[in-house]
Amino acid sequence: MKPSGIFKQYIWIINTIYRSKYITLQELNERWVQTEMSEGMPMNRITFNRHRAAIEEMFDISIECQRKGGYFYYIDNEEVFKNNNLQHWLLDSLSISNMLMESSLLKERIMLENIPAGKQYLQPIVNAMKQDHKLQMTYHKFGQQESYTITIEPYAIKVFKQRWYLLAKNPKREAPTVYALDRVKQLMETEETFQFPEDFNTEAFFRDCYGVINTDDKAQRIVIRANAPYMNYVRTLPLHHSQKEIKTTDQYADFEFYLKPTFDFRQELLAQGHDVEVLLPAQFRKEMKEMLEKMLGQYQLRNNE
Numbered sequence: 001m002k003p004s005g006i007f008k009q010y011i012w013i014i015n016t017i018y019r020s021k022y023i024t025l026q027e028l029n030e031r032w033v034q035t036e037m038s039e040g041m042p043m044n045r046i047t048f049n050r051h052r053a054a055i056e057e058m059f060d061i062s063i064e065c066q067r068k069g070g071y072f073y074y075i076d077n078e079e080v081f082k083n084n085n086l087q088h089w090l091l092d093s094l095s096i097s098n099m100l101m102e103s104s105l106l107k108e109r110i111m112l113e114n115i116p117a118g119k120q121y122l123q124p125i126v127n128a129m130k131q132d133h134k135l136q137m138t139y140h141k142f143g144q145q146e147s148y149t150i151t152i153e154p155y156a157i158k159v160f161k162q163r164w165y166l167l168a169k170n171p172k173r174e175a176p177t178v179y180a181l182d183r184v185k186q187l188m189e190t191e192e193t194f195q196f197p198e199d200f201n202t203e204a205f206f207r208d209c210y211g212v213i214n215t216d217d218k219a220q221r222i223v224i225r226a227n228a229p230y231m232n233y234v235r236t237l238p239l240h241h242s243q244k245e246i247k248t249t250d251q252y253a254d255f256e257f258y259l260k261p262t263f264d265f266r267q268e269l270l271a272q273g274h275d276v277e278v279l280l281p282a283q284f285r286k287e288m289k290e291m292l293e294k295m296l297g298q299y300q301l302r303n304n305e
Helices: 003-020 025-032 045-059 085-102 104-109 119-131 202-206 230-236 263-270 282-304
Strands: 063-066 072-075 133-139 148-160 163-169 177-180 184-193 220-227 244-248 252-259 276-280
Touching: 003 025, 003 045, 003 063, 003 072, 025 045, 045 063, 119 133, 119 148, 119 163, 119 184, 148 177, 148 184, 148 202, 220 230, 230 252, 263 282, 276 282
Parallel strands: none
Antiparallel strands: 063 072, 133 148, 133 184, 148 163, 163 177, 220 252, 220 276, 244 252
16 A cells, blocks of 8 residues: 555544544444445454554554453543644644545535645755755745845744745844745755754744734733624634633623734734724724724725726
């Protein structure tokens, strides 16, 4: 069997045991034979145990057997799904891929969002980060007519709103810079090495941000009012890890954040129109009001032409 086929089996086993909490090999096989991967053949115990060992080595997921009461298999370290964002994202992505492959007959009824250009640069970036190699990159920034080429030190990769971003050290700037991969024209790994800072923490770098933009500003206490029914969307899909619901009524809910009011966050609030109102701080509320007045002025100008 091809490695990709075995890999899909690993993901299926992880998902099935995780969803079941406790499951016997017989129960696992009853579900296994219903998949296209099985070709109608059950998984014997030797193969299953070999897969268990490979899963632990590859994903650091420990599948143990509770012998008391009937040999039930379970995931012994479920915290890996909560504490490791990369692990969780990777497993989710692979699980969805498996599910879609198993549902190929429904391909015209399953719609997915497309991620713009830039995915082809992920592999050389990851390779460079592994070896602490610098990258030579040709980049075309929005608002500039011409591209420029620069050598950078790759620190981290982040995905935000269906776009891939590279966090890298630009020798001309003191703080790391974020680059959108869909604006990269050319990228090549070099043999020149760099010293990755031992005290640098990617999560801490973005902790007070919404999205990918970071500034020298300090995080602020921001309070917004979300009207019904949009308040339910904010409640079920928090905008930021610091989000807290501090007031609730039938007509609206107030949410508190501690973050930097960057361009990304402003755009997110503006995109919700009249469903969101900034309450605090006063300066941020004033800035949002001025932006809305400018937008209204543009519409009024068009109406008068």
